[in-house]
Amino acid sequence: MTAPSVTTGAPPFFAARIALVFCAPMMVNGIALPFFPIWLETLSMSDFQIGIVLALPMFVRVFTAPVAGVIADRMGERSIVLLWSGLLSLLTTVALFATGSFWPILLLYTLQGAVYSPYVPITEAIMLSGVRRWNFDYGKMRLWGSLAFILATMIGGWLAGFYGGAMVLPALTAAFVLTVIGALITPKIGKPRRPSPIAAIAHVPGKSTLRQRDVQLMLIGVSLVSASHSMYYAFSAIHWQKMGFSGTDVGILWSAGVLAEVVMFVFAVQLRRRFNLWSMMVFGSTIAVGRWILFPMDMGFSGYLALQCLHAFTYAIIHISVQSRLVERVAEEQEAAAQGLYFFYMGIFTAIATFASGYAYSWYGVDGFYLMSVVAAAGLVCVVAGRLVAPSAAAQPQRAASGG
Template sequence: MHAPHGMVATAGPPRLFVLRIAIVFCAPMLVNGIALPFFPIWLNTLSMTDWEIGVVLAVPMVVRVFTAPIAGMIADRIGDRASVLVWSGAMSLATAIALLSTEHFWPVLILYTLQGIVYAPYLPITDAIALSGVRRWHFDYSRMRFWGSLAFIVSTMIGGWLAGIFGGAMVLPAMTVGFITTVMAAFIAPRIGKPRRASPISALPVAPTGLAGQMDVQLMMLGAALVNASHGMFYAFSAILWGAEGFSGTEIGLLFSVGVAAEVLFFIVSARLCRRFSLWTMIVFGSAVAMFRWVAFPHDLGFFGYFALQSLHAFTFAAIHVGVQGRIIERLAEEKEASTQGLYFFYNGIFMALTTFLSGYLFAWYGIDGFYAMSVVAALGLVLVLLARSIQPQRMESGGNTNEPS
């Protein structure tokens, strides 16, 4: 097998590369499968106000937007990226253990923020190692990444079962077990030496040279980031709301799992969809569906209604993600890829932190009706996406027509 043009061929890949990376992907997803749905429930058991819950969830998002690129640069400059995984997993485990004996707002805020800082680079660095395997040895990325999504679903379902038995008390012990697996997985991660290309998160959150002149790309990323951020109130308060409506822990876990499953299914068929629909169609349609999703959420839908609504995550996240990544590839040179992805990471992190913070106030003032505000956020994102499509250049440098059919 020959190396891609412009790259130097290496000796063979590390032994069992695909299997080892698949395991490494599973470890952080075991943590996320507990933390994303159920950590707000644990915060609620501490009798925190809605505003305090919003702050605890939002502050780490802001901080890690700035610290993750630093970790990425360190990972790119040391001998092997996998060493950062060991550090990240061990420090995250230490903060998880410290949280076990913490109950008050300020200590929880400080420790959870520290956890956000040290845990932030784990999954992106795993992604970077996997992508190096794709470039050097032509491995199939989806075969490795799929197992992480499956681990998230399994973790969420187990978390829901445990929540039904132990309530919010199960959250921190389950997260701690998950962090133990991140440390163990870090030691089996393939060592492939110093990277040839920078990790996307290692780019500082500033616009790469020349991107300011490509306003359609900037507006597209800003719009897509706003639509992604419209999920902020859902991640912060949906599990609390569903619990108050009488849904069991298993049902809550299933509702979160079906969203991830729909996302995975979309990624599986995305290549076929891209042959039938333009990338702009995917982004615009996903943004419009997000508006509908948050308008419908406050209504009494029952379990099966929310199950159907959760399936729309395939469009409100996956379709937009595929569309944005495809447009970045079409519009930007390869040497600008890392810095552009870093900028997109920055936009997503800042907007998600802002909506999560505001959701604390919205939930305190309006309860479930606060989700209408998230539909407004998605609408703003859709406006920017449509504006981006309208100002895209008639032709790219390669001569291809970029005015795609909708």
């Protein structure tokens, strides 16, 4: 008699379906992150106004995503929230076709940020439920989202070469249609057995291990390093187009960064075994400082392509190490709250940095990236401080399966 599979009891084709679901919001991000600022610039908005339009939704989603997470966790099926998120996001995108001025766009894009904010975290939560209940491979499911992002940026760059910023809203509309379809094919797994990270942020226990100084300094530090990417997200495509790069070139540059990130994730297990987690965080943070110092220099396409590959260190290696460190230092019953706090710090610091980048790019142009190196340096200082106050390995309680 054949032994039952680990995935016995899972919804049919769970891994394939959730991988496809995750591809949909990554297609949205693959269009919006590089090219939405270009569309805003075609409307003759100033760099300061572009910064505000991009920053305000980030502030809003920090507070709307946890509320949506609580609602989703209390429902019988979290996919219901995904459906509403996709539909409302699609409606706000269609509404953008009817306007071309600053205030209506700010209102609609902020509203879109609010209703779209829970889509990725809730999809992640459903994916992780599959990992916990039926032992599916998280990496193999998550990988398809990164590939979808690369595909979207390449298609977006190709379309931008023909139609410029005019292609952004039609492409975003098509991508949001995919989020609605994704919500409809999401596996039904019933009520969650533990809270989603964005829902758990409001329920940190009084004696939480999250309040340990090394954990707080680590989360603040890596969130600052992540926030130092804000000007890159907001103005890199605009800058490269001003340098004469085609839409396809911009798509390739963005794709290179994500591809480097994927390669780093593939070797995550080997890295954790070989290197100290704090050393990985310090190294990645240091690379981030150097990346934004180098960015204002005119290095040509090949130089920027090499610089984009540093994303493997300025994001991926840091994310790998901080998640592994949270497994070591945070009690299991507080894991969801830890992820929620990580989401909160990342959102707040990124929103502030994006707002500031609008001023910096308006005043100093590409030299404003030096400000981002200062933000990354502040994050590096926090990470180093966290390492200094962290207890030694011998003094830490060991957790079962902490290596995974």
